[in-house]
Amino acid sequence: MFEFKLPDLGEGLEEGEIVSWLVKEGDVVTEDQPMVKVLTDKAEVEIPAPKAGRIAKLHAQDGDKVKVGAVIVEIDG
Numbered sequence: 001m002f003e004f005k006l007p008d009l010g011e012g013l014e015e016g017e018i019v020s021w022l023v024k025e026g027d028v029v030t031e032d033q034p035m036v037k038v039l040t041d042k043a044e045v046e047i048p049a050p051k052a053g054r055i056a057k058l059h060a061q062d063g064d065k066v067k068v069g070a071v072i073v074e075i076d077g
Contacts, residue, residue: 038066
């Protein structure tokens with residue numbers, strides 16, 4: 001199981017807000033497929049899947065504020 005953590009999205013940002021998930025638990029994703037939209041202080045960005053696999057668990061919901069480095073999704077594969 002691969003735990004994907006919210007990456008550092010910009011200079012000194014400590015958190016981001018989940019705007020919307022583009023995948024759901026059970027979905028199969030390919031590497032670089034857009035996975036989630038995150039709002040920072042500066043912009044809304046799409047974060048792609050770091051690897052191919054099945055979405056095992058979403059650790060955050062739309063509207064949640066997530067700290068950089070916190071696990072946001074688990075990918076099986």
